[in-house]
Amino acid sequence: MATQHSRSAARLMMAPAVILLLGWMLVPLIMTLMFSFKKYLPLRGGDLGWVGFDNYIRFVTSSAFWPSVLATLAIVGGVLFITVVFGVLLAVLLNQPMWGQGIVRILVIAPFFVMPTVSALVWKNMFMDPVNGLFAHLWKFFGATPIEWLSQASLQSIIMIVSWQWLPFATLILLTAIQSLDREQLEAAEMDGAPPLKRFGYITLPHLGRAITVVVLIQTIFLLGIFAEIFVTTQGSFGTRTLTYLIYQRVLESQNVGLGSAGGVYAIILANIVAIFLMRAVGKNLDA
Amino acid sequence: MSLRNSICAATALAMATATSAFAETTITIATVNNGDMIRMQGLADEFTASHPDIKLEWVTLEENVLRQRVTQDIAAKGGQFDVMTIGTYEVPIWGAQDWLVSLNDLPAAWDADDILPAIRDGLTVEGELYAAPFYGESSMVMYRKDLMEKAGLEMPEAPTWDQIKDAAAAMTDKDNEVYGICLRGKAGWGENMALLTAMGNSFGARTFDESWTAQYDSEEWATTVNFYVDLLNGYGPPGASTNGFNENLSLFQQGKCGMWIDATVAASFVTNPKDSTVADQVGFALAPDNGLGKRGNWLWAWSLAIPAGSDATEEAKEFITWATSKEYTALVASKEGWANVPPGTRSSLYQNTEYAKVPFAAMTLNSINAADPTDPAVEPVPYTGVQFVAIPEWAGIGTQVGQEISAALAGQQSVEEALEKAQALTTDEMEAAGY
Amino acid sequence: MARAVTQNRKIINTAAAWTVGLLIFFPILWTILTSFKTEATAIADPPVFLAFDWTLENYSVVLERSNYMRFLWNSVIIAGGSTILGIIIAVPAAWSMAFVPGKRTKDILLWMLSTKMLPAVGVLYPIYLIFIKMGLLDSRTGLVIVLMLMNLPIIVWMLYTYFREIPGEILEAARMDGAGLKEEILYVLTPMAIPGIASTLLLNFILAWNEAFWTLNLTAAKAAPLTAFIASYSSPEGLFYAKLSAASTMAIAPILILGWFSQKQLVSGLTFGAVK
Numbered sequence: 001m002a003t004q005h006s007r008s009a010a011r012l013m014m015a016p017a018v019i020l021l022l023g024w025m026l027v028p029l030i031m032t033l034m035f036s037f038k039k040y041l042p043l044r045g046g047d048l049g050w051v052g053f054d055n056y057i058r059f060v061t062s063s064a065f066w067p068s069v070l071a072t073l074a075i076v077g078g079v080l081f082i083t084v085v086f087g088v089l090l091a092v093l094l095n096q097p098m099w100g101q102g103i104v105r106i107l108v109i110a111p112f113f114v115m116p117t118v119s120a121l122v123w124k125n126m127f128m129d130p131v132n133g134l135f136a137h138l139w140k141f142f143g144a145t146p147i148e149w150l151s152q153a154s155l156q157s158i159i160m161i162v163s164w165q166w167l168p169f170a171t172l173i174l175l176t177a178i179q180s181l182d183r184e185q186l187e188a189a190e191m192d193g194a195p196p197l198k199r200f201g202y203i204t205l206p207h208l209g210r211a212i213t214v215v216v217l218i219q220t221i222f223l224l225g226i227f228a229e230i231f232v233t234t235q236g237s238f239g240t241r242t243l244t245y246l247i248y249q250r251v252l253e254s255q256n257v258g259l260g261s262a263g264g265v266y267a268i269i270l271a272n273i274v275a276i277f278l279m280r281a282v283g284k285n286l287d288a
Numbered sequence: 289m290s291l292r293n294s295i296c297a298a299t300a301l302a303m304a305t306a307t308s309a310f311a312e313t314t315i316t317i318a319t320v321n322n323g324d325m326i327r328m329q330g331l332a333d334e335f336t337a338s339h340p341d342i343k344l345e346w347v348t349l350e351e352n353v354l355r356q357r358v359t360q361d362i363a364a365k366g367g368q369f370d371v372m373t374i375g376t377y378e379v380p381i382w383g384a385q386d387w388l389v390s391l392n393d394l395p396a397a398w399d400a401d402d403i404l405p406a407i408r409d410g411l412t413v414e415g416e417l418y419a420a421p422f423y424g425e426s427s428m429v430m431y432r433k434d435l436m437e438k439a440g441l442e443m444p445e446a447p448t449w450d451q452i453k454d455a456a457a458a459m460t461d462k463d464n465e466v467y468g469i470c471l472r473g474k475a476g477w478g479e480n481m482a483l484l485t486a487m488g489n490s491f492g493a494r495t496f497d498e499s500w501t502a503q504y505d506s507e508e509w510a511t512t513v514n515f516y517v518d519l520l521n522g523y524g525p526p527g528a529s530t531n532g533f534n535e536n537l538s539l540f541q542q543g544k545c546g547m548w549i550d551a552t553v554a555a556s557f558v559t560n561p562k563d564s565t566v567a568d569q570v571g572f573a574l575a576p577d578n579g580l581g582k583r584g585n586w587l588w589a590w591s592l593a594i595p596a597g598s599d600a601t602e603e604a605k606e607f608i609t610w611a612t613s614k615e616y617t618a619l620v621a622s623k624e625g626w627a628n629v630p631p632g633t634r635s636s637l638y639q640n641t642e643y644a645k646v647p648f649a650a651m652t653l654n655s656i657n658a659a660d661p662t663d664p665a666v667e668p669v670p671y672t673g674v675q676f677v678a679i680p681e682w683a684g685i686g687t688q689v690g691q692e693i694s695a696a697l698a699g700q701q702s703v704e705e706a707l708e709k710a711q712a713l714t715t716d717e718m719e720a721a722g723y
Numbered sequence: 724m725a726r727a728v729t730q731n732r733k734i735i736n737t738a739a740a741w742t743v744g745l746l747i748f749f750p751i752l753w754t755i756l757t758s759f760k761t762e763a764t765a766i767a768d769p770p771v772f773l774a775f776d777w778t779l780e781n782y783s784v785v786l787e788r789s790n791y792m793r794f795l796w797n798s799v800i801i802a803g804g805s806t807i808l809g810i811i812i813a814v815p816a817a818w819s820m821a822f823v824p825g826k827r828t829k830d831i832l833l834w835m836l837s838t839k840m841l842p843a844v845g846v847l848y849p850i851y852l853i854f855i856k857m858g859l860l861d862s863r864t865g866l867v868i869v870l871m872l873m874n875l876p877i878i879v880w881m882l883y884t885y886f887r888e889i890p891g892e893i894l895e896a897a898r899m900d901g902a903g904l905k906e907e908i909l910y911v912l913t914p915m916a917i918p919g920i921a922s923t924l925l926l927n928f929i930l931a932w933n934e935a936f937w938t939l940n941l942t943a944a945k946a947a948p949l950t951a952f953i954a955s956y957s958s959p960e961g962l963f964y965a966k967l968s969a970a971s972t973m974a975i976a977p978i979l980i981l982g983w984f985s986q987k988q989l990v991s992g993l994t995f996g997a998v999k
Contacts, residue, residue, distance in 0.1 A: 031848075032849055115932070131465075173995065225843060237691045274840075345943075357943075
């Protein structure tokens, strides 16, 4: 079907997007790579010459490095787990016959529209504040000692805030997927006397496989770079310093661009490792 | 060319000249969202009324965001701002790099000699004044007179840390949500580390010795941090490790703190009956000491400076002259009362008999005078700055050390572990910077 | 009998779904409610839900202090501009990937997505320097370009998945009728892909609207959008919950309303090829 002519036309049509993205990737990447081999301290005169792999060595040997990788993975993993599990449950629930389905759907997707900065500020101050927060009031009402969310359960708190933002996204995609499920198949299973849990496990869940992969892929891309939620709430204290935040500290707080750039290169490597895993899974799933 | 056309052209030319004569210069002012600055923004109409050729663009940001933005901009020479609100930490560093415009040539009426010497010295590098102080602050003890009385205690004018601890113990009543002491616990060089570094000075600790070796492994630092952690965990509010200036302020205003050691500017907020439920019960005392000759109070001035790349230097100077003048003080006093004028910058303010009636005026001045940025610690140090170290690396170091101590306060690690990590990371950062 | 069972189930479903829905929505509702309280009521213990003296004071304070309309307008221009520009560039690319797939099409697609994994903080310095050189700092043009590039992979990906669902026979039929490439895209493909394009447009508008790193770091006054507006209300001195809530409500209201009105379009297209 595809002629030589349409092939070259296709290439031409792809060109703007590809070239732009190539530029967007390569130019900063090359500059980052260059900085990463330099001693570059803007507050001490800027470019102070080449230093080989010093920055790379310093970045990984710092005691903050491995904890930050773990924190990144914990946040990404935690949010993915919560949004997928609750997303599936919520999608199943919303797919049932009920009154006011449209309004419920509106309520459920609302958090997705809220700016990360705003949601972090609202959660931090109005809910998680150990004295004036709503949770503290609730705990006191039941006679319990309020939890100091952002220090005692810092990682969990951030996972909770981010999950709240991303749950609507997961739910919507999963809901669309469920709605495309063959009703007759489910009804036939019901006729055969298969209990609801079995029907869910053998028919619904496998059907959702593809949708779940897509949710995981898209969310991972965004979650690896979360910044505002941490900047607003803990500023990286209490074990919530992700790799992104560590780089931020190096570049902007310590004003050590060379060191931060080396960190940026590590972050790209980490992102690509994650990406390779994901892409494999998604690539397979998309071919099917 | 027809006559008509030439008339048109002439008119257009005339109009163009006319507009350029009235051309507005826009100056972009980056400032922090503190109460005094927001008030200045509100009063700026007075400035533009007398300077119709200057238009003001405000970029008001939360402190952390502001700092990141202006530092990034000045270091990369972005030139986005004509006036920056910066503090005594940035001015010496940026001034030494010639990144700021000298303000030595402000008009005589501005009266540079009236600026408090401690503040002026902090903003001067090699004889050049690089920023004009908008308000100055030290730190002091703010306490609840009624609670002290109830506890049968009296606050001395110049308390020691042990007296503070005893008073905190006596005032704490956790069932009624009254906590003896509120202190900064939120990590950050401008948050908990400002308090701790100043507090360390009074305990005989120092951040670096004369050869720039980090001192967090010293006996003095262990004593300081242990005292701080015990004090706050015993008598502080819940979640102390995430409380910064603002959180503590609202706790104090709600009557939940017995004592609060923090910036002197807070005095006008806690005594303002509009926001504070305890406005008429607040007493003031000097920051505590340990009998070693240094008190635990800091020195800071939020100041206005002009980055060297600005293309509206003259207009920016006009604005700064206005905003930091005696007339501005008088303007605020006439509109909002003397208690609300920006404090801590001018001797003339403290000689004013009206201002002397403000309950915290004298204590603020005494606190500012008790701080010496050039000789902050008991032992000799190679740096200036009371609650900070005026080197570019300090923001990074302070914040990371602050995070370790914050984690120790939250009980996630011991004080010893925190200081061990602090020592290691400070050494590492200093090495990276080439010390 | 069977009817009664389904009726009961419906009641239970409704109750459960509404409870969960309200729970998820509650933080937003609470923010909106708090924005109408005084600062003192905002932190009252026990908290007041509805029975307080409603006041508009916070809104008037916020409006007086900041030029809200300018922030709003900048947000609209930046989010709208970057989305539209992105779609113009992405439609041809997605078309060719969907209808003339080569051996490398999938690789290119995945590579495009992987460019989104570059950590923004890591490249802030290079981008900042480039922006200074090109005079793009604090300009809406600069932000439109950056946000367009940030979202381009997602736009291409979404469009690609919609286009793939369009049966190839229709295109062939059009070609038989003598339609050229341009006509094919304009008159055959685009109308069929309208729902997909609409939801791509909406999703990316939301993403661009909420982007808070570049919009904050590359602007000062002239081009600052609502994310910068919020940054001037987070943790000022003293009690601030009510004012923060008012500012928050003002920052999210436009997008919330837009999202609600267009949620059908958004939802119908938001599949990323997850459904076959």
